[in-house]
Amino acid sequence: MNLGSRDLRAVIALVEERNFTRAAQRCHLSQPAFSALIRTIEEGLGARLFERSTRNVELTPEGRLFESSARRALADLDAMVDDFRDHATRRKGRVAVAALPSLAAGWLPAVLAEYRRRYPGIELELFDTLSDGCIALVRGKRVDFALASAAGDDAEFSTEVLCSDGFYLVCPHGHPLAAVDKVRVKDLQRHPFVHLARSSSVRQHLEAAFHPLRMRTVLEVEHLASVAGLVKAGLGITVVPELTLFHFERAGLVVKPLQARGLARTIYLVRRRSGRLSAAAQALYDLALERLPAPRRRRAGRRLIG
Amino acid sequence: MNLGSRDLRAVIALVEERNFTRAAQRCHLSQPAFSALIRTIEEGLGARLFERSTRNVELTPEGRLFESSARRALADLDAMVDDFRDHATRRKGRVAVAALPSLAAGWLPAVLAEYRRRYPGIELELFDTLSDGCIALVRGKRVDFALASAAGDDAEFSTEVLCSDGFYLVCPHGHPLAAVDKVRVKDLQRHPFVHLARSSSVRQHLEAAFHPLRMRTVLEVEHLASVAGLVKAGLGITVVPELTLFHFERAGLVVKPLQARGLARTIYLVRRRSGRLSAAAQALYDLALERLPAPRRRRAGRRLIG
């Protein structure tokens, strides 16, 4: 037998109205159609739900059991439908995203804030971790997608370029390099360097860019804020991508675009290839693409990405 | 929107089969009809439940939420229908009945035993109490109906005669009355009486029958078994209805029908007038009427009830 929410509503309406005519109105049906509906339900169940006399309509003793179950079942069905719609329309939900620490601290918060304004009912979760960690979180389904610099296996992951992130020299005011017009990679070779850890994507790009030149490493730390402090104190210079510059500008350091063709890291949106993103996740994904990190106008007047 | 158990079954079939053709077979539908059904459900919900590519069918992330709810809701609906049917067909249920102590000890147990054989899934509850208590239990909805000697208010209760219960003299062997051929009420006047409590229906019938004659009361007790013991010990005689005779015959006493027109108590089936009995209660009610207490062939050869 096929019992639907419509049927349950009809039964409950009749229980409450104790009158076919009024219950029919509540169900937007003519009274005979409503009568037939109740009859059909009763036939499907195999026994009467209501005891009718011309002047009175009331539940049978078995009908009374049915009523309480029916109310619960109808509430469950309605809640189920509402919940589905809420998720589909992004009134409810949850998005988990992984992002490189530089993005998580600089550009992403504004995007998340806008997302939250648009979809206040959706819970957000952010993992700020290095690229390998980001990819692992995507693989392990801990996050819906990641903002990372390394694109993983193409069979497992679907990647899309978010932006290209050019590299900048950072040095203290008064440093010899601060006066150089166009800084080239080989200009840096003689100066002591403060580095990020080898596991960071920034460092890996740098190593590749300098090869086969050597760098004079004085210190190696985990966090960009530490790098900024060390450079500020005159321990060395550093080279970092554009999206991290807010750290150094806040610290009152000189930042200068590096004249180095091909020295740029690419930031990708990375997600699992199988399945699709939830409505909530897709909306954040799309918003990220809309609010691309705006490249600053470089001294040379070129834009990094079209 | 109208979401039915049929719809839920279709969704669940498709989740499990991940294939429209096989899921359609499970639902006894042609594949296009099944496809249309899923489409209709999705339109009603306002978003896709399934992601289809020609070679693969899988739930959307929102659909995954829906699935688990749908399984629960479907199980609830099915359980609700099954439960209703079980109650309507007397595979489940509960009957509470009140009965006079004489009936509860003598005739009723065999009826209950037969009922239980027929409907082993139905719980039984029996209150053995005096007539007023029986009526009160009916009024308070503690029992479905009662077997009592007093019919209550006709507006509140519906009553039906179960049987008429004739009165018998009970005396010890060798007692002068044991030899009398046809015992009349006035023959008893001179003998000491053992009585039931004034609140019992038996006593009330007796008082009416003897009026205006006086009875020589020696003792007054609550239980028939006590009366039997006292009569056996020679303290007096007693008069009791036929349905209690098993007590006295077991005790080896003489029982003789009383020649007294109109001296009989009527046993009624008493139930509330409003509402109807549950299927389980109605079955016991009907069985009681089928298994009427069989009147014994009296010496005079007359039957008390037709």
Added chain:
DNA sequence: CACACTTACGATATTCGTAAGGATT
């Protein structure tokens, strides 16, 4: 080209509302 889902379409069932019928107060 084979498989799987969708669309098209005519046939069948179901459901609907109006009007008449019947029962109860």
Added chain:
DNA sequence: AATCCTTACGAATATCGTAAGTGTG
């Protein structure tokens, strides 16, 4: 007589299955 549920019946609607269409591996 008034009220309320049921039955009757033609019309509108929904659902079904067959057959053709479309897209993907």
